[in-house]
Amino acid sequence: MSRGDVIDFVLLSAIWGASFLFLRIGAPEFGAFALIGLRTAIAACCLLPIVLLREGTKPFASHACDLIIVGIVNAFIPFTLLAYAAISLTAGFTSLLNATTPLWAALVGMFWLHAQLTRLQWIGLFIGAIGMIVLTWGKVDFKPGGSGLAVVAGLVATLSYGFSTHFTKKKLAGVSPMAVAAGSQTAGAILLLPFAIYFWPQTMPSAKAWGAAILLAVLATAIALILYFRLIARLGGQKASAVTFLIPVFAAAFGALFLGEAVTVPMWIGGAIVLAGTALTLGLIRSKA
Numbered sequence: 001m002s003r004g005d006v007i008d009f010v011l012l013s014a015i016w017g018a019s020f021l022f023l024r025i026g027a028p029e030f031g032a033f034a035l036i037g038l039r040t041a042i043a044a045c046c047l048l049p050i051v052l053l054r055e056g057t058k059p060f061a062s063h064a065c066d067l068i069i070v071g072i073v074n075a076f077i078p079f080t081l082l083a084y085a086a087i088s089l090t091a092g093f094t095s096l097l098n099a100t101t102p103l104w105a106a107l108v109g110m111f112w113l114h115a116q117l118t119r120l121q122w123i124g125l126f127i128g129a130i131g132m133i134v135l136t137w138g139k140v141d142f143k144p145g146g147s148g149l150a151v152v153a154g155l156v157a158t159l160s161y162g163f164s165t166h167f168t169k170k171k172l173a174g175v176s177p178m179a180v181a182a183g184s185q186t187a188g189a190i191l192l193l194p195f196a197i198y199f200w201p202q203t204m205p206s207a208k209a210w211g212a213a214i215l216l217a218v219l220a221t222a223i224a225l226i227l228y229f230r231l232i233a234r235l236g237g238q239k240a241s242a243v244t245f246l247i248p249v250f251a252a253a254f255g256a257l258f259l260g261e262a263v264t265v266p267m268w269i270g271g272a273i274v275l276a277g278t279a280l281t282l283g284l285i286r287s288k289a
Contacts, residue, residue, distance in 0.1 A: 005234055012227045013243050017250025019220035020095045023086035024259060026212035029205035032083035035213055037196025040075050040189035042217030047182035047225070059179035060186075066171040070180060071187025074164035079188070081157035085150040090261040092252030096135055096271045097154035099244050102278045103128040104162030113166060124280025131277055135270025177229040185221070241282055245275055 026035045109115035142148035231240040255261035279285045
């Protein structure tokens with residue numbers, strides 16, 4: 001990595017780590033649908049003009065249906081579910097659930113595309129599953145006031161991300177990443193509009209919540225996606241995906257610093273196991289054999 005790549009890598013990790021802080025601040029006041037409606041709409045307004053100036057309307061006209069599906073599985077579903085989870089789960093814990101995305105992507109690839117997994121990837125999936133058990137132990141409580149539904153929502157969100165990874169690669173391989181990002185955010189915003197209007201909070205959210213929503217959309221979505229695609233272009237998808245490992249560190253640090261959230265021993269242990277399994281699944285740890 002060059003110095004510029006390292007800076008982009010750490011900066012992107014910090015921005016996406018901060019996104020879980022923004023979710024924690026904004027979701028309780030806006031609610032999941034209203035917050036994510038704002039997130040996708042503002043992000044689309046930032047990204048769409050850039051793509052239209054560079055590429056025109058051709059990417060959207062020729063791949064409209066596929067972009068709508070990506071908008072559902074990469075924005076509507078996961079963004080909303082993670083916002084719902086953030087209402088009751090800490091920023092650090094939610095970010096660790098999000099770190100399981102590569103594990104779900106491997107499973108989706110195996111069952112849907114019949115992708116062959118190496119021995120190390122199977123070991124990684126097994127280790128990752130153990131990590132998820134340790135991480136969520138004692139959290140999956142479905143009694144009134146429990147956080148069980150929030151944990152399930154977070155895991156379903158990462159499963160949706162895992163599916164979108166393969167769908168995008170299969171259906172939109174010839175479309176520029178920026179066009180995919182702009183198109184999917186626009187589709188997500190349109191689909192979320194009626195839900196955002198219906199579930200709009202009766203009490204006007206505070207200036208702090210509004211600030212979190214705007215930062216979530218502009219910084220953690222539009223700008224972050226531009227940084228991510230730049231890293232992919234320079235380093236390749238596999239190395240760029242290693243950003244997964246720094247995001248929970250920043251998310252937990254921001255949650256502790258700004259919200260006074262505790263980082264528990266099970267979180268450290270479960271998170272470390274999940275990340276170890278993720279590293280094996282991504283092929284970041286290899287065997288000479």
